[in-house]
Amino acid sequence: MYRTNTCGELRLSDAGKKVTLAGWVQRSRKMGGMTFVDLRDRYGITQLVFNEEADAELCALANKLGREYCIQVEGTVNERQSKNNKIPTGDIEIIADKLYILSQSATPPFTIEDNTDGGDDIRMKYRYLDLRRPCVRHNLELRHRMTILIRNFLDSKDFIEVETPILIGSTPEGARDFVVPSRMNPGQFYALPQSPQTLKQLLMVSGFDRYFQIAKCFRDEDLRADRQPEFTQIDCEMSFVDQDDVIDLFEDMARHLFKEVRGVELPAKLQQMTWHEAMRRFGSDKPDLRFGMEFVELMDELKGTGEFAVFNDAEYIGGICAPGCASYTRKQLDQLADFVKKPQVGAKGLVWIKVNEDGTTKSSIDKFYTPEVFAKVVEKAEAKPGDLILILSGDKANKTRTQLCSLRLEMADRLGLKDKNKFECLWIVDFPLFEWSDEEQRLMATHHPFTMPNPDDIPLLDEHPERVRAKAYDFVCNGIEVGGGSLRIHDGQLQEKMFKILGFTPERAMAQFGFLINAFKYGAPPHAGLAFGLDRFVSIMAGLDSIRDCIAFPKNNSGRDVMLEAPSELDDKQLKELQISVDVNQENAE
Amino acid sequence: MYRTNTCGELRLSDAGKKVTLAGWVQRSRKMGGMTFVDLRDRYGITQLVFNEEADAELCALANKLGREYCIQVEGTVNERQSKNNKIPTGDIEIIADKLYILSQSATPPFTIEDNTDGGDDIRMKYRYLDLRRPCVRHNLELRHRMTILIRNFLDSKDFIEVETPILIGSTPEGARDFVVPSRMNPGQFYALPQSPQTLKQLLMVSGFDRYFQIAKCFRDEDLRADRQPEFTQIDCEMSFVDQDDVIDLFEDMARHLFKEVRGVELPAKLQQMTWHEAMRRFGSDKPDLRFGMEFVELMDELKGTGEFAVFNDAEYIGGICAPGCASYTRKQLDQLADFVKKPQVGAKGLVWIKVNEDGTTKSSIDKFYTPEVFAKVVEKAEAKPGDLILILSGDKANKTRTQLCSLRLEMADRLGLKDKNKFECLWIVDFPLFEWSDEEQRLMATHHPFTMPNPDDIPLLDEHPERVRAKAYDFVCNGIEVGGGSLRIHDGQLQEKMFKILGFTPERAMAQFGFLINAFKYGAPPHAGLAFGLDRFVSIMAGLDSIRDCIAFPKNNSGRDVMLEAPSELDDKQLKELQISVDVNQENAE
Structure with missing residues (x-):
């Protein structure tokens, strides 16, 4: 029998039991004549102890174990002196008296830990090792x-x-x-x-x-x-x-x-x-309701009330109020303007209105409107001192709303409002x-x-x-x-x-x-x-x-499984049996 | 709401309740001013009653219902006079007071009953109707x-x-x-x-x-x-x-x-x-143990003990004892000989020995062996009066055993030994x-x-x-x-x-x-x-x-789904996008 227990199972109440465990070497360290090995399997981690004084040969073998070796150990459950309350097996250790190497391991190309040093590509190529990481x-x-x-x-x-x-x-x-x-x-x-x-x-x-x-x-x-x-x-x-x-x-x-x-x-x-309400309020048929920043339609306030031609020609003008963002620097505001102009967003430009602490406003379009107009916008947007109103306009209402939705989500990211524990x-x-x-x-x-x-x-x-x-x-x-x-x-x-x-x-x-x-x-x-x-x-x-x-085994953005190296070319025999031929346009292929 | 209950749910204890049911018309019949409709869904069948006297118009509509019409009915649960103890709902009926035709049905191409008149092909083409049959x-x-x-x-x-x-x-x-x-x-x-x-x-x-x-x-x-x-x-x-x-x-x-x-x-x-034992005793790596007729090896008894060259050259001679089959006619024995010579079985010929009621034997190879030899075969096969011993031989033991296995299974079929309720x-x-x-x-x-x-x-x-x-x-x-x-x-x-x-x-x-x-x-x-x-x-x-x-939706022996008409030819556009071309050899295709 390869094991009597899993590596996540033994507790203080098992002290004194003879057990057999099997799993992988997570890490090992030598300390004053003792070798400690963390043995990992799907169910947990158990500490093994090899005592040089008690069995020098066994301890020598234990010292040869590398990370990710697959081993089997027989020993006795023992109460630990320095308990580890971070893991359920932290009260015990196994005093090993037998050790079998089931299979050796080459040095893994990245560390098998939740915080790994492996990049996406290498982890996908060695997905079978990536899957050893508990978080995956x-x-x-x-x-x-x-x-x-x-x-x-x-x-x-x-x-x-x-x-x-x-x-x-x-x-x-x-x-x-x-x-x-x-x-x-x-x-x-x-x-x-x-x-x-x-x-x-x-x-x-x-x-x-x-x-x-x-x-x-x-x-x-x-x-x-x-x-x-x-x-x-x-x-x-x-x-x-x-x-x-x-x-x-x-x-x-x-x-x-x-x-x-x-x-x-x-x-x-x-x-x-x-759907209509979702588009009107959030510019999306899948609104994220973890946070506010609902759309405020500003047609009455901004179309025809000043000299800004862009707004006067618009079919839709709408904004969101980003709380506490009036302190945004010129650079931050430029970043936002660049963001909305990205092809995947597609807006032509961004208008902003900062609400100062004293209730006055400062805007990228100050020269086109009177302060009274801005005051009305602030009122409609229910903006408070310190808030930043961000406004988009366009000639197609739902298209503009979709752009404003991207901006709303971007602001939520910046403000850390996408709480993963809120549903x-x-x-x-x-x-x-x-x-x-x-x-x-x-x-x-x-x-x-x-x-x-x-x-x-x-x-x-x-x-x-x-x-x-x-x-x-x-x-x-x-x-x-x-x-x-x-x-x-x-x-x-x-x-x-x-x-x-x-x-x-x-x-x-x-x-x-x-x-x-x-x-x-x-x-x-x-x-x-x-x-x-x-x-x-x-x-x-x-x-x-x-x-x-x-x-378990995803494909990359080119539809490839880089571990399996699929898709791949077929044998001529296979193509012939299927009565098809490959017809790759060389120009395209290059 | 389309229904308050399913067609398999109502019992005598529900009598007097107002209910709504929906389902398919299994059958309907008129009897003395009443129209009875069996309404079917996945859960069962419930009888509906339309009373001409009570509501002539409703009853007229019910009379128009064809088989497999999908309908909705409102009515009252009533105790049946003539109970049907074959179905769980057989104690009640629904006195209908409203009827809606949800969708009409053309006449199905076969009857939607466990014992249908539809052949394999038509049932596969209309698999969605075949799946309505409760047994499927x-x-x-x-x-x-x-x-x-x-x-x-x-x-x-x-x-x-x-x-x-x-x-x-x-x-x-x-x-x-x-x-x-x-x-x-x-x-x-x-x-x-x-x-x-x-x-x-x-x-x-x-x-x-x-x-x-x-x-x-x-x-x-x-x-x-x-x-x-x-x-x-x-x-x-x-x-x-x-x-x-x-x-x-x-x-x-x-x-x-x-x-x-x-x-x-x-x-x-x-x-x-x-595997060796399974081959030796049953000629198969998947022996059917619902019945006996184990192999009897007859090399000692039949090789070199007489003038039958086929046996004298054989590497393997083995038989089975078919209980009670000594009464087989010449025609039946010829059928068995034909069976073993079929290409999928592949034997060259069949030897039989009948054990007569008086213990003597009659065999297709009587002229080659003495009665004592047959007596030894009977003894080895533990055959009783009335039994039939069937023998195959060949130059490769396991190949011959595989042939004998086919014969054993054929005999089990003929003797009705493959009990579907035995595992x-x-x-x-x-x-x-x-x-x-x-x-x-x-x-x-x-x-x-x-x-x-x-x-x-x-x-x-x-x-x-x-x-x-x-x-x-x-x-x-x-x-x-x-x-x-x-x-x-x-x-x-x-x-x-x-x-x-x-x-x-x-x-x-x-x-x-x-x-x-x-x-x-x-x-x-x-x-x-x-x-x-x-x-x-x-x-x-x-x-x-x-x-x-x-x-649910199987394919036929040509790998076709005859209902979906798949596989089928692709648009040129699809082939072009995939950069492949079809290369069907016209000679093969014809």
Whole structure:
């Protein structure tokens, strides 16, 4: 037997016991004829003691142990003289009498400690060593714990987990598919699912009533820090329900998770905010409510009340009040102006108004307005002496609001307002059903083509589709869209109309979604669902900055697994069997 | 609200309650001014009653309902006059006073009942309707229940579920990979995992100690009835364990599952049979122990004791005794002879000996042997009057045993001995580490290249690798290999030796498994694991003939999803983005 106990298990009450432990050498040190080794495994750290006087040979072997050697030790549990109250095993040590080296270790390329000296790249290449660091492993333990809680919660609510296939058909709508050439069907390709959306709707047609799946999903999109080519979704669907049923049930699930995992009690009823309100007050469909700095619309105060042409031409003028920031230096203000002009923010410029201690103001646009105008702005913004009002304007209201949202989040960062131990959750509802795509020059489904329009707005579908609200809802926590879903269309005719508005010819709709259109001919039930992003949910719970840290083997921004060295080139034999050839444009490749 | 109760919920104690139900019309019938409708949902069936006298209009609407219409009904729970004790809701009915058609249904292409008139093809095309049949849905409910039980069992044993990636690197060893062209890395491909084998070993190197995952796996092999291109594995790995630790733990898991799911108590300790014994007694490494008909070796009795050249040249002669089959007609015996000559069995011919009621014998080879020889055979086979001894011979013992195994299973089918409610589980141990591949003309790993040789046999590795036993074990139930695993090599040098024996150059080993070879340099722990085939496990528990019946959306024998019409051709735009082209050989394609 390799061990009688784990390295996190023994206590003072075990003193005197003969035990066998196995694990890794965290560190070792010699002190006055004794060698102390910290032995680590998943469950903790236990101190081993080798006494030179008692067994010189054994102690000599112990002195040869390097960091990360994998060893087995037999010995006796002993009360420690100098206790370590930082670890649960800190009251005891093991007086070793046997030592076996199970495998040696080369010197690791970085230290296996929470505060490591390894950079991102080397830690990814040696991910198997990075995962030895307790802080990294804890994220994956938390992920496991969350999925167990989620599954048991949903099981208790009569949900059935159904595995849907990974090799499905390609649907060019939406994001780009990953595809898989079929050897048995030459010239044809499977696609990996972007989500099990249509399949879960089919399960509702099948009468499964309540479905869930913790499902792998795939999108071949250009990657950003918080995106991975494969990601995991808590995917759910219910029949014979309305919006409030879905919201209530998954709010309960979130409440259960926050309670069990973080000991946090969410409010008895979460706030529901319309998309329009969220845009107006926070310039975002995923507002971060951990802090204030709500938008103040300043059209009445600043448009046409002075000589500043930018404001006089604007369709929207809005600001935020940054508390206590009137002391910002010219340099700091320039930094903020540079920030809003970055391409990813896109504003043309920044206007600021400092509220002095005496209540007077100083502004970057002093010369265009009278002090009375500034006084009105200060009043509207409820700014206090010492505050800084930051103002953006533009010719498209929501575009400008989005820019102001970036500024609000930047100020929250600077002011340290993004408390990782605070969780502000809410639902965003009443999304627009469509959004205009400048790129495609057509209306696109805000969520997907299966989203139910608000019944009150159905008369608007023909003439004013852009004004139609969706029966859709997002679960937002700390400014992150953790989940989202909608009521689905279950009426074939309405679904056809949706496809038409989205620019599908009937032929194309049938080619892509024929199975769903056909299924709806056989008594489709009213149904609705939602999906939570598991990676995001875990990273919020764990207080992580990136979803990568809660994924065992993540890919980098080029979609590469640098440890596995994947993707890689194929043998000619493999290509031949698949009857495809690689056609890399040399110019592009260089 | 769409419903106050499900269709499986109401009882006599609910009589008088106003309720709302929703579901599908299973059937309806008119009887003396009343219309009765059976309303079905996932939870059961409830009878609705529409009274023409009470509300003619409502009853007229009810009369319009077709099968599979999706409806909502309000009414009052009433005690039934003629109770139906076959269903839990059979004591009550709902006197309907409101009826809403939620969606109409076209006539389904087959009847939505356990005994359907739909053939395989049409049911696969309309799988969403097939899944409405309670018998099909029950398989998926069982699957869900099993995964919940498995996860909670493993969680209670400190296993952590870790998701490993689906987009990994291609490893041409083993079965054929499915591959995925990478748009961001033109000319390069990901592969879909055949199993998370190497990744779970890395997690052991990382100190995860106990890992599991209910994992999707992919193999691009030609399909058979019991194979799917994607399948699901209960994948497990443990550190600091020996073979018995793994066997004990997963035997406990199986015991737990059989008890909870089927109410079956497995023996306190399952039988362990060596591979050699299993081959000798049953001609299979997955013997079906629900019935006897063990092999009887007849070399002493039949080789050289008569004039039958086939036996005199044979390296192996063996038989089974089919109880009570002496009455088989010439036609039946010819059928058996044809059976063993089928290409998938491959025997050259069949010899039979009937034991007459008076103890004398009649045989297909009477002219070659004396009655005394047959008497010895009868004695060895412990055949009784009325039994039929069936004998095969050949020049390779194990090949002949495999043929005899097919015959044994065929006879069990004919005799109705494969009881689906009986579960005979055992472990097969001491597999050969290698097997010779005629196709590749080299030794192949019986399991995979990471399997630990039996330490006692390591000295044989150089000279007699074919005699080396593996530290490997299979879990077999009712003649099906449900699970299998092994101790893994954790010593880099031994692993290198294995690669060498398997014909890998050091360069190729590094190119394919460099990450694992490197990982083993940093203190790899002793580890072992196993994987159960979830699809097979569920199908055994559910008494199914094919794994397809416990998969929501299975593929056919050409790897096609006929419902989704996948795989399919891609747009040129998609191919261009991926920088690949289709290269179908027209001759092949025709």
